[in-house]
Amino acid sequence: MLAYILRRLVILLLSLVVAAIVLFVLLRLLPGDPAAALVGVGATPEQIAAAQAQIGSDQPLGVQFLAYLGDLARFDLGQSFVSRAPVIEEISRRLSVTLPLTFAAFTLALLIAVPLGILAAIKADSWAGLALSVVSQIGIAVPVFWLGILLVYEFSLNLRWLPSGGFPLRGYADPGKAVESMILPVLTIAIVMSASLMRYVRASMLEVLNSDFLRTARALGESHKGALARHGLRNAAVPVVSVLGIELSTTFLGAVVVEQVFSLPGMGSMLLLGIQQRDYPNIQGVLIVSTLLVLLTGFLADILQRLLDPRLREARR
Numbered sequence: 383m384l385a386y387i388l389r390r391l392v393i394l395l396l397s398l399v400v401a402a403i404v405l406f407v408l409l410r411l412l413p414g415d416p417a418a419a420l421v422g423v424g425a426t427p428e429q430i431a432a433a434q435a436q437i438g439s440d441q442p443l444g445v446q447f448l449a450y451l452g453d454l455a456r457f458d459l460g461q462s463f464v465s466r467a468p469v470i471e472e473i474s475r476r477l478s479v480t481l482p483l484t485f486a487a488f489t490l491a492l493l494i495a496v497p498l499g500i501l502a503a504i505k506a507d508s509w510a511g512l513a514l515s516v517v518s519q520i521g522i523a524v525p526v527f528w529l530g531i532l533l534v535y536e537f538s539l540n541l542r543w544l545p546s547g548g549f550p551l552r553g554y555a556d557p558g559k560a561v562e563s564m565i566l567p568v569l570t571i572a573i574v575m576s577a578s579l580m581r582y583v584r585a586s587m588l589e590v591l592n593s594d595f596l597r598t599a600r601a602l603g604e605s606h607k608g609a610l611a612r613h614g615l616r617n618a619a620v621p622v623v624s625v626l627g628i629e630l631s632t633t634f635l636g637a638v639v640v641e642q643v644f645s646l647p648g649m650g651s652m653l654l655l656g657i658q659q660r661d662y663p664n665i666q667g668v669l670i671v672s673t674l675l676v677l678l679t680g681f682l683a684d685i686l687q688r689l690l691d692p693r694l695r696e697a698r699r
Contacts, residue, residue: 387685394677401673402666406450409662410443416463416660437463437662450666459670460663469667472652477671479549480641480648483564484634487571491629494576499583503591506584515584521577526636530570530643537566547645567637567644575633582625627683631676 417433425433434440438449453460459469498514505511538546544566550559638650645651649668656664 383688386688390681390684394681397677398670398674402451402454402670405666405669406447409665410446412660416662454670459667462664463661464659464664469663472664473649473667473671476647476649476652478553479646480634480637480650483567483571483640483646483648484630484637486564487568487575487637488630488633490568490572491575491579491633492626494572495579496583498576499580500587502580502584503587506588514580518577518580518584521574522581524574524577526570526574527639527643529574530566530640533566533570534643547643549646563644563646567640567646570640570643571633571636575629579625579629623683623687627680630683631679634672634675634679 417430417437417439421429421433431440438446441449450460457470459473461468462472465472498518502511502514502518505514534546537544545563546566547563549563550556554560637648638653640646641648641650642654649672652664653668655661656668
């Protein structure tokens, strides 16, 4: 198991390096010069040349690339072309919004999807199971931004229970306001995500309910609930864990849209602002950190899957 973890870590690092190279190349293929966007419309050639020297875009691409890789090796994401602030500091501030939003929505989605998915499988032949399947299918089809707007209309404009958007200037120094501003975004992501997860839980649970080992446990005298709790849930969790890694990654990336709907100062707004200003360090920093989080999520899901299923460890041996 330790050898497998080390191999997976090497693959993770190599994947991150490849992603960094691809991002560098793609950003430099975009038309236009970030120096021109930095100095604004009507700038003279001298001003543009000075801006190029300031941000280093006058250097050959090979020199820029080597400097870029060297900075990454030192965990230095550079400085913003526009604000001249360290990118890593800005990302850290933005992650304090995006990560709580993502993990809170993911946790709530699990609390909704797992029991309802199990119930939908157990009651598959009844009207309750059919109703849950229909609801989950509708939830999958609902666009996340449309649901966010609908929740704002209902809970902010009509009922006036919650703020329609924004985040306290003092951040978590005002925890009540911070939590209040997160409720609608978390609900928006969790509702859509739970609909998808519920389908996976239901399908995995149905496979377990029809399995030979569960029938054998019943034949040996265990009750239906006992056999399900002792043997069924763990086996049903194995395929779901791999899906959870993908869903968590999707939730993190989908938070970009939700942050725009609710005007949250997270990674999404930083990325869009960087694109508008052609601020390469900000764009690269956000995408590199996002890629790292997605790779880490897949890595942890893979390890957890092998811990749950001894057959995968035996196959590896």
